[in-house]
Amino acid sequence: MNRRQLSLLAIVLAAACVLPFLVSEYRTFQFTLVLVYAIALLGLNMLTGYNGQISLGHGAFYAIGAYCAAILMDKYGVPYWATLPVAGAVCLFAGFLFGLPALRLEGLYLALATFALGVSLPQLLKYHHLEQWTGGVQGITITKPDAPAFLAELGITLNQDQWVYFFTLAVMVVMFVFGWNLLRGRIGRAMVAIRDNHVATEAMGVNNAMVKSLTFGVSAMYTGVAGALGAIAIQFVAPDSFNIFLSLTFLIGIVIGGLASIPGAIYGALFIQFVPNIADDISKAAPWAIFGLFLLAFVYAMPAGVAGAIRMALARLQRK
């Protein structure tokens, strides 16, 4: 990363820190969701963008993460921050296990297998033997965390929404740095190589099976952590929150944001958070038709996603 990129990053981060003091609590809450989605999209992007495996069921991992956080907080009184590693670990394990058999499935068949996962999980959450933990269709209501006391002692007063925003932002920065490190290193190169030509990669001595299932696991872990953060921000989980449309939304997010791009996850998150609302404002009668128009416009105007369009624009500027 060169100095210009670093300073640009610093400016973006500074802007992200100032943001909650400039906008209303409701907007802060919306931007918190953007950060949450960005983490989930980065996870899915690792799998689909970098490794070339299509998942139509990542909403399921998001749900598992959310339920981990909610159950731990509600039934066992675990503090909210401690639920994230657990949610991540559970999803890492679940994703890895799901990734093992899914390895035999290529392309569209994997897409169908993950679709099955995404469709079935909301119903499994209603299963009555699990009800004592999941709360069945009723779901679980959790309390929103307050800003820690030490901040107040330092003279910083944050309301709940601002605190959750900063907490999410911190987690996101850590997750993005970790992801960036992973993707630019040996494993990242192996992931991309498998996507581009798996036979050649195997011939070069990469353990394809291991890399693919690990990618599935790490991808699920990111999405799970995002789910836990989402549950904390929304204060409620229920099976109806995690229908198959959520999984499709994630896929839309990474394609619009830009496949195999880290900042693409953030652009995609902005898109899936705000464009449905804009569409709803434009037309009450057919919001999804308007959403479809937006989708078509983006796909036509920016075939490599928002990240690709920005990359091209910057390259053109530099040439001049």
Add this chain to the structure above:
Amino acid sequence: MKPSFTKIATLLAAGLLSTTALAQKNYGPGVSDKEILVGHINPYSGPASAYGTIGRAIAAYFKKVNEEGGVNGRQINMVSYDDGYSPPKTVEMARKLVEQDKVLLIFQPLGTPPNTAIHKYMNAKKVPQLFVATGATKWNDPKKFPWTMGWQPNYQTEARIYAAHILKNKPNAKIAVLYQNDDYGKDYLEGFKAGLGAKAKTMIVKEASYEVTDPTVDSQMAQLQASGADTFFNITTPKFAAQAIRKAWDSGWKPVHYLNNVSASIGTTLRPAGLDKSVGLFTTQYLKDQNDKQWASDPAVVEWTAFMKKYYPEGNLVATENFYGWCVAQTMVQVIKQAGNNLTRENIMKQAASLKDFAPSCLLPGIKINTSASDFAPIESVRLAKFDGKDWVGFGEVMGK
């Protein structure tokens, strides 16, 4: 720019004037001399989008009220958002309404999970969450949640009425119960047992439950029939209700059959089950049914039909949802009317809890809406009805409170 002395003086004077104005007119957020901003959340898309028409019927009714001069001279402007029956979206939309649009109250959010998602938030923010479109009993909890109120008869109230009918007409009945294994099914079952009282243990000979995920309820129906019961309480959603009705007929069981109001729709339940197999079913009603011949010339139905033709011409005249929306919107207008010029959130809740014998013509004759500080359940009475092969025919007295 440095503010001049005169400017500050004018501002102060304006401030003083507005405080004196406040003494007569007390306004909460979203209220002015000209308008009242009402928030509304409804699933226009997603799995429950069939209910989206309720929102449109409500909007049409407010349009009618506004064209006729509004309420106490103020226009009711409704901001309505789609939550797609997804609880996280409901939270987002409720926050948008409260924090950004600054509405006076949120009216008619639909469904138990979406309402549960915003229950705590609305009460923490002290914003009225009024006349929610779900029959769960928990909306009537003014001590813990003084800012939330239901509207339709809750499941327990309804179940008690079936119990009372059985106790009166068949005191030695042997009852089988089929229920959906979730909060909705359990709510009904609890109310039913409470209604039977001490005799519940001996009268209910068999209970069976099913999951929403089950493909059919055939095996449960076989168990219930084998128990030797002669009376059947059917607590199911439309798809399963249709299966159970058909099975009870085809297997030759033919018990006295009580069907919960949730599945009482002729179109979605009885027709798939077979109208001939549905003859003799009991259910309850609280609204007039615009499809029922006995109300065809009733002033309420005539008025509603004219209203639909003028203000919501694209709306379906057979859908009971449109009649429901028209009816619940009248209750909202009544509360705003009662609040007069004191349009704070506190007073809205106070007036919603002070409805006395309010009987809009859409309700069955004899059913009145009564609320108080300790009673947040507006409609608490229903009337039994029996299916004659074509229509539900109401009979007997209105029962309940």
